[in-house]
Amino acid sequence: MELKKLFIITDFDHTITDKDSNSSWGVLESSTLLSKESRKECEKYKNYYMPIEKDCTISEEEKSKYMKQWLEKNLNIFIKSKLTEKEIDRVSSKKDCMKLRKGSKEFLKFTNKYQIPVIIISAGISNIIENFLKTNDLLFNNIYIVSNIIKYKEGYIKGFRNEAIHSLNKNEIKLPSKIEEIIKEKEKIVLLGDNVEDIYMIPKGRENNTFKIGFLNGHKNNRKKYNETFDIVYDDESFTNVIDILKNTHD
Numbered sequence: 001m002e003l004k005k006l007f008i009i010t011d012f013d014h015t016i017t018d019k020d021s022n023s024s025w026g027v028l029e030s031s032t033l034l035s036k037e038s039r040k041e042c043e044k045y046k047n048y049y050m051p052i053e054k055d056c057t058i059s060e061e062e063k064s065k066y067m068k069q070w071l072e073k074n075l076n077i078f079i080k081s082k083l084t085e086k087e088i089d090r091v092s093s094k095k096d097c098m099k100l101r102k103g104s105k106e107f108l109k110f111t112n113k114y115q116i117p118v119i120i121i122s123a124g125i126s127n128i129i130e131n132f133l134k135t136n137d138l139l140f141n142n143i144y145i146v147s148n149i150i151k152y153k154e155g156y157i158k159g160f161r162n163e164a165i166h167s168l169n170k171n172e173i174k175l176p177s178k179i180e181e182i183i184k185e186k187e188k189i190v191l192l193g194d195n196v197e198d199i200y201m202i203p204k205g206r207e208n209n210t211f212k213i214g215f216l217n218g219h220k221n222n223r224k225k226y227n228e229t230f231d232i233v234y235d236d237e238s239f240t241n242v243i244d245i246l247k248n249t250h251d
């Protein structure tokens with residue numbers, strides 16, 4: 001299969017970034033832009049909701065309710081804290097505000113070299129992902145971000161411009177027509193994610209033409225479910241393996 005007939009759909013937080021990295025939400029949750037009390041509140045929510053997100057025994061319907069709650073609670077903290085566009089841009093433009101997974105920089109450069117479309121579908125925050133990639137010289141013209149876009153009013157955060165995206169509703173996303181046009185002639189997909197629900201990023205009707213790669217990120221109790229869901233499961237390996245897969249495809 002030629003690389004020109006391929007496109008990539010990937011999660012961002014703890015897929016492109018390291019398993020121990022701040023998430024794009026975490027860039028704000030841990031920032032001194034928030035009061036000490038607000039940071040503690042965010043940490044409390046993270047400790048409560050993250051184990052639910054990673055629990056493969058909870059039904060998707062039930063889990064979806066929890067993920068929506070988590071998103072809304074953190075967003076409300078940001079709004080009440082009156083975070084400004086300038087402040088958010090400043091903290092998310094720091095090179096080390098998140099940590100890239102080893103090899104992901106080389107992976108993104110490889111896809112740019114061969115102009116393989118990379119569609120990032122993230123339950124994180126688009127503005128922060130974009131600023132981070134731009135600061136690290138990785139916001140290439142083959143990268144498209146579909147994520148939660150902050151809405152500002154008079155310079156202050158007021159919510160999201162889109163219907164909120166969380167880790168359990170990625171199957172409800174309609175890709176922008178610009179992206180649909182770019183991928184319509186592509187025959188094969190490589191999917192990357194760190195949650196089993198990330199497979200729902202696959203466009204309907206394309207499931208049989210998708211090679212699914214999952215990152216376990218140390219959640220060993222979920223290995224059986226991940227093995228059933230993905231074609232290849234890596235624990236905390238670098239993106240070198242993924243690059244090798246693409247190179248073998250190219251060869």
